[in-house]
Amino acid sequence: MDALPLGPGAQGDAVRDLQQRLTATGFDPSVEPRGTFSAGTERAVREFQRQRGLLETGVCDLATWAALVEAGYHLGDRLLYLKSPMVRGDDVAELQRLLGTLGFDAGRVDGILGPHTERALYDFQRNAGLTTDGVCGREVLLSLERLGQSPGRATNVAGVRERELLRSLPPILAGRRIVIGEAGGLDALVRAINRGLEDAGAIVAGLHHPHPSVQAVEANDFQADLYVGLVLSDDPDCEASYYATEGFESAGGRRLAELLTERFGRIPGVDTVSGRGRSLPILRETRMPAVVCAVGPAAVVVERTAEFADAIHDALKQWCASPLEP
Numbered sequence: 145m146d147a148l149p150l151g152p153g154a155q156g157d158a159v160r161d162l163q164q165r166l167t168a169t170g171f172d173p174s175v176e177p178r179g180t181f182s183a184g185t186e187r188a189v190r191e192f193q194r195q196r197g198l199l200e201t202g203v204c205d206l207a208t209w210a211a212l213v214e215a216g217y218h219l220g221d222r223l224l225y226l227k228s229p230m231v232r233g234d235d236v237a238e239l240q241r242l243l244g245t246l247g248f249d250a251g252r253v254d255g256i257l258g259p260h261t262e263r264a265l266y267d268f269q270r271n272a273g274l275t276t277d278g279v280c281g282r283e284v285l286l287s288l289e290r291l292g293q294s295p296g297r298a299t300n301v302a303g304v305r306e307r308e309l310l311r312s313l314p315p316i317l318a319g320r321r322i323v324i325g326e327a328g329g330l331d332a333l334v335r336a337i338n339r340g341l342e343d344a345g346a347i348v349a350g351l352h353h354p355h356p357s358v359q360a361v362e363a364n365d366f367q368a369d370l371y372v373g374l375v376l377s378d379d380p381d382c383e384a385s386y387y388a389t390e391g392f393e394s395a396g397g398r399r400l401a402e403l404l405t406e407r408f409g410r411i412p413g414v415d416t417v418s419g420r421g422r423s424l425p426i427l428r429e430t431r432m433p434a435v436v437c438a439v440g441p442a443a444v445v446v447e448r449t450a451e452f453a454d455a456i457h458d459a460l461k462q463w464c465a466s467p468l469e470p
Contacts, residue, residue, distance in 0.1 A: 240252075334350045
């Protein structure tokens with residue numbers, strides 16, 4: 145939408161559309177007259193962002209708007225199949241959850257219908273004796289509904305596969321393909337981290353781009369084993385976010401977030417640290433365990449660059465040795 149971002153004081157048809165979408169997803173801004181971004185709309189946006197694992201700013205940015213649009217799709221509303229650009233929506237996420245709990249590896253539950261989901265759909269159709277065309281329509285939905293009612297099915301196969309892969313990797317940094325990304329202002333910290341990782345034998349790529357989707361594409365093309373994103377914050381708090389959504393959580397990402405927050409807490413000038421599951425675009429679109437670290441304020445990061453770099457290097461070393469919770 146051209147009018148983005150939308151925040152307090154904004155008016156017009158774009159705000160009215162935003163309010164209608166919020167209401168349709170269960171977050172009624174309770175605003176009269178419609179078309180004015182008031183305190184009620186801000187509260188509704190914050191609640192929606194919190195529920196979707198986005199940054200809780202109260203401002204409707206591109207990521208929030210995209211999530212609102214996707215939340216409007218329910219499984220069965222439309223035919224689902226692989227095309228370009230790839231289909232996104234809550235209906236895709238529900239399809240992935242259903243396939244995954246039935247043992248068909250649709251990849252992570254990210255609401256993006258890519259090649260993994262298409263292969264899982266083909267496999268499901270073949271095993272269910274359905275027309276094998278890679279299209280999720282009424283026939284597929286009826287079979288999913290029937291088979292999905294079987295007792296004892298709760299584990300998503302994508303999470304199991306991630307754990308199996310992490311357990312199979314060598315417990316050292318040497319040879320690991322690691323991406324360190326930043327959106328601006330943290331070049332010096334990225335260089336310091338990369339030097340330490342390269343000295344340990346890791347294969348490292350530093351990404352410097354403000355758009356998370358661009359970084360996700362580059363990290364996927366690099367075939368990284370791990371992605372660590374850095375975002376400069378105005379607050380003296382650090383947060384390490386890992387990918388989590390309904391029906392899926394990255395176990396490897398959560399473990400790294402815990403290690404990072406533990407080590408950030410030892411750095412002078414950092415008030416509080418926390419780890420949290422989120423559905424930020426970069427976490428959602430990368431295909432490997434990923435963590436985004438919000439670090440700040442700028443003065444502390446500049447003064448303590450070496451300590452932040454050492455903390456991240458130490459956490460990555462420990463993660464390679466033990467990528468899952470002990």
